[in-house]
Amino acid sequence: MRCSSCQHTNSRVLESRSAESGQSIRRRRECLSCQHRFTTYERIEFVPITVIKRDGKRESFDRSKLVRGLVRACEKTGLSSGQLETLAEEIEAQLQGRSLREIASSEIGELVLLHLRPLSEVAYVRFASVYRQFRGIRDFVDTLNHLQNPLNCPQNQDTPSDFDASATSADPCDRESPASCATGS
Structure with a gap:
């Protein structure tokens, strides 16, 4: 050296x-x-992961973007930088553990939400509002209702370790909009 x-x-x-x-x-x-x-x-040198963005563009997975998003969502929630670093490591490890080297950005977003939910409801809602592009107060209300009463959506039994990379979303209720769970449709 x-x-x-x-x-x-x-x-x-x-x-x-x-x-x-x-x-x-x-x-x-x-x-x-x-x-x-x-x-x-x-x-360990990992084989690079390619992220497929919403617009179809492809780019290499950038861990720093993940950390920045987590920091923004978790601001003033009491989560330490060490917890956020550990969270980013866990998410990246799950992504690296996949056999496929390409992943949609939506799958990464859903995986982040699965990890944030048990840590901080505030961080979950903040991240969801940006990731799912909330357009109005109704999107927030629906997400809050879903958080308060997840039984409205019986399929929502996933945990971060149950992440299915082949699905567009790890949480079936959240694939289209948060309203699909709150309304039971």
Whole structure:
């Protein structure tokens, strides 16, 4: 490993430990030439995931976009940055665990909602309002009714671990509009 200070190629490892919930290894190193200490990370290289956007465009999965959306939705909800980082890791791990390398952005949105629901109803509604493009107060009311009485929608028994990547939405009630569950149709 090349030293970040003097560019010498010989260093020794002082300490190694698991990081990012076991997804990487953090190594503390010391340059044998200048004694500069620096940190390196070793991560598994995943096959890239392609996200199919609403307009049909394709782009590489960008974890930072996921984190930004979570941060925005969870602002002032009491969820820590560590919890959001863990949530992003869990969602990304589920996406990486799929056999298919392409996923619709709508599937990612539904997966995020499945994870947000048990953590924060406020974050769930905020994320849903942007992701589902709420057009009026009725969309909010329908979503709130759905949150308060999920029994109106008996198919809604999914949990984040039950995510079915082959479905457009992991929650059958939410595929078309939040109103479909609140009205029982």
